[in-house]
Amino acid sequence: MDKIVRIDMGAEGGPKVSFEPVGEYAGLGGRAVTSLIISKEVNPLCHPLGDENKLVIAPGMLSGTSGAMSGRLSVGCKSPLTGTIKESNAGGQAAQVLARIGYAAIILEGKPKGDDLYKIIVTPDDVKVEIDNSLKMLNNYPLIEKLRAQYGDKVAYMSIGSAGERLMLASSIACTDPELRPTRHCGRGGVGAVMGSKRVKAIILDDAGRKQRAPKNPDAFRDANRIFVEGLRKHPVTGEGLPAYGTNVLTNVLNEAGGYPTRNFTSGVFEGGAKLSGESLAEMETRRGGKATHGCHRGCVIQCSGIFNDKDGNYLTKQPEYETVWAHGGHCGIDDLDTVAKLDYMDDNFGLDTIEMGVTIGIAMQAGLAEFGDSEGAIRLLEEVGKGTPLGRTLGSGAGITGKVFGVEKVPVVKNQAIPAYDPRPIQGIGVTYATTTMGADHTAGYAIATNILKVGGDVDPLKTEGQIELSRNLQIATAAIDSTGMCLFIAFAILDQPETFQAYIDMLNAFYGTELTADDVVELGKKVLTAERDFNKRAGFTSADDRLPRYFYTDPIAPHNQTFSMSDEELDGVYNW
Amino acid sequence: MPDTPSLELQLPKDHLANFFPLFQEGVEVEVEVGHTVRQMLMEQFNISRDYQANRITTIFLNHKAVDDAAAALIEDGATLALSGAMPGLVGATMRSGGHLAAMRDGMTYRNPEQAPATGRGRIRLKLFNLLLPELAPRILLHGILLEPQRLRSLFAEQPESFHTGGRLPTADKRLWENEHLELRVLFGDRNP
């Protein structure tokens, strides 16, 4: 990963490819690369779909190695949904293959003038940009089928569906999984529309002839990786809970906690929760001949994913994540997993963020376009998005815009991005993160939970009132750091409880790069990334007034705890004081 | 439960999972109330202190997260939900006594000022995720109280193989006309 490839899609005479050394980004990966490049090179005041915006695609620091869990791919740009900087990441095979080819980043810049649609073929020898108008308006599943016929099964594909081509603000970039299905999405923030604005329909990554990246110190790397994997396997979350039930194991618990936003955040408990639970989903998948345990990329030892078959035992979609099941399920008052799975498939096929679309459908239900609980109605609304009708384009613009178009007063968005599956009133700490993250409402921004080991910001007394601010700050720093290494965030649970697993993680990085990173260095990396992101947003015009939850979270209590969000503005403004 | 009609079934072990939906929604159990969660689980269900500490890492009492099972008191009519360790930030936040407990301070369980009365009582018990296969057998052995309709629905949803292990005595009117029936299930490979 010693090179960056830059593709100027708007160059005179057609797209121009150039190569440059990795330079100041050497030894970095994932979110560190995307956010530092965007922050440095993109005018924060640019239109996100204009020629000044860039789309940066970066594998993780250990992607393409034999290291476990190292296959997350980050995509960064100025977000058309939020107007902020954006990093969105996904599993799938793309990061591993791109890293083995040898690129630390692909930067797409400029914008072609005409209406032609392009595909980019990246191999170890070359990067080709070709016009292929036969791909126009294909959705992800048929698109990948067509590309496979030409490029085969030994490559990884990144693509946009019709939503990205139509520049919808909820559109995603799909990455294929080990079975070559377009099921892993850089979902949040409308990154698909940025790729669409550059008229790039697909990127084909072919690492033929390339081996795994070699560590500087192979023995130490192998040993550290072994300890790391052992740590993941022995921890109850990463070794048992996630493999058995996936992230949807959270449904029952959130529902029991009264923190499961139901029917557009009007209650914290959904009476149909048990029917949507990870436990029910895993049982259904196994009974129908699917899989309750499956990795989104090779090298994943946790395997939190699965395969969902329909009633006849035929593949329908991958195992929907907790947030997807919530957005299309409880948020819409729907308690039927078959409906949720179908909506998940449609999202993947059209190329849409499942959280944004699910929340949007709930807003449409609030507006009276369908009843809460109406499965057919939800499918019908999403079909409109696939067809690109005026209604579909409105819905595909996300919850914020849909709420405005239909005059819905209470719309759960921060910086115009839909709040995900955890109500911030009973769980105030996550509300702090939703409000203040650089990305718009995002549950993963403060997801990593290794702060007690990283000791970011020193030890926190959880009993003090400021504990929640401190924790949110520390979580955001730790997440930025883990995102920058390109590891799946789910490693965080083993790291939290097992210091030797955390040490093995640092040892892997050091053995690979021949460095002597400490936990402090990892924290500093997290801070550096957040500082750059925050600075970008400030230059884009964002102020502390944008770091707030919608007003109704402060005024409308939610059952069963009857709480409102009570963090003061001053407290929220203190999150970035370091 | 002297006035509650009871039904005892013996089923093959591979039918255990058929009862999981009941436990996710919650079943009523009769226990000694007025004691701590830890004590109740140890004394009523023989769940060891070690198991509780290592496996039951997320506990809700009346929808509130419990940080100290050795202090939280169970009263008659309470709802108790038990779960293994959860992923995600919020999962970690809910963990008993976890580092992130401050993030859900407003929904943390606190004992009422007046200690609940001790004696026999009924609570609603829920089991989630990894604890389902591990704890459901001993709860079913202890006996659960069910509305007859829930038991009928459960049986109606099962494949024929399930019924060979335990047919419902549908003719026993007393069983079906009461508000609740007590169900005890023994799991083993011997047919009844």
Ligand code: SF4
């Ligand atoms: S744990 Fe889940 S999300 Fe993470 S790499 Fe594995 S399958 Fe993908």
